[in-house]
Amino acid sequence: MKILVQEIKTEWTKASRSGRAAQLRSQTPLKLEMPQTIFASADYIIVHKLEFKEENNFECQAVEGHLSDPFSNGSELFGAVELRPGDNGNIQLKFRWSNEVGAPERKSRNIGNISDGEWFQVIYNGRFGGRHDWLYRQMVVNVGLSSQIEPTFFLLKDPKVTCDERALLR
Template sequence: MIIVQRIRTEWTKKSRSHPGSVKRNSTPDVCECAHLNEKGQIYLQKIEYLERNDFEPQQTLFVDNAAEITKCGIKLSSTKEKCEVKFVWSWAYVGEPERRSTQVFSLKKQQFGQLIFNGRFGHTSSSGKEWTYEKNVINVYFANDFCNSDFLLDREPDKQFKSLERIR
């Protein structure tokens, strides 16, 4: 079983300074896991802290949904013994600047890996070009079985990959 936790923080220029930056910068890199009571092989817990919602967490759980995993900027492949995690850059899901897609780590059973990356996104609005910014933390746990909901809170990642670029 693979448990993926995506923690996405999204903001605009409005939260680049105080007081919005305080809330933005206090979003966690790991959260309590959702209660998993559906049968599946891959669980994705998406937690979003959006400026437009005053950085209050909004949570969604997906079971065996490959399309949603792709939106996390990762590709997973696993055997009984290991789970390979690849960082996959795309404009739509990772944002600017462009980066090289790369294999980031391999997890054994009961190991926890963490990817942290940021990106800038542009879209057209009535006021012209507006930028949004994101920080994404992707926690991947290669589990034997169901776990307590707080199992990630008291441990450091066994493997970590960071791609934090200068975004303005």
Template sequence: MDAVVQRVRTSWTKKSRGGSEAARRNAAPTVFLLPPGLSSALHEVAMGEADSFEPRMQVRDLSAPGMILRKVDGLLRVDPPEVTMFGMPRRNRRPPAVRLAPGQWLQWQINHRFVGSCDGAWSYQLATFNILYGPAAPDVFLSVPTRRVDERGALR
């Protein structure tokens, strides 16, 4: 399948919910340049409060992008990202799948709040999926997406 997925995960705790730390978190990008020559791969970017939101990147195969991608009638069908039953807010109704034609790209964002099993402390995560159907130039995700799905909810 000729698709490239860039999964950007930003994680934080209560410490980054307000003030200057929240400003630093909110300044974390949701798109990055791709490594040159990338095709049919997952480009993972992780940023966390513990690392001052410095991006850590790796390239993996496209076998586990966190969502289901499949080719249907010449289009790329992108099903909603997987959600964990342990994250809040609950999402009982999910958006429908998105279909992309060759050359189009989608940005899908979803956030969660988690409760620690030992101490009950809350942690938070924003996942941004940038998905291109077709060959990828390194700067493809720096443009305006063809389609956008925003599943971010109030995290309290």
């Protein structure tokens, strides 16, 4: 059984709040195919990170990763999504707001438990900085649990749960 985590980060400034740049920003995906090479590891948690930044015209920058000693502290945190081992091989998910998520503040809450073959999607956003140099970020964290590893795991079916914690960013 492996835990699949896909983090999709989109970052922009006020310059991309309208016009062509906003159009490009709004086209960033909420889920993608994972590269086949990422599954070569025997690690329990497979991590696929993607970034779409204004400074790169929202072109995809990918980073692959693995956690070889998962849950050594009892939980793992991916952005604002906390994973904990649950009962019967399930994984518990929780949304945990902190300053790293960005303004405005939101309440932390339990999302649910994932079983084999299921996945959850957590979407949130935040605003960072002062009055003039604001940075905006949207994070999508897709988390799946599966004994059958497929690069298209997140594309084959809809998530069991979508937790949308996006706020109005001004």
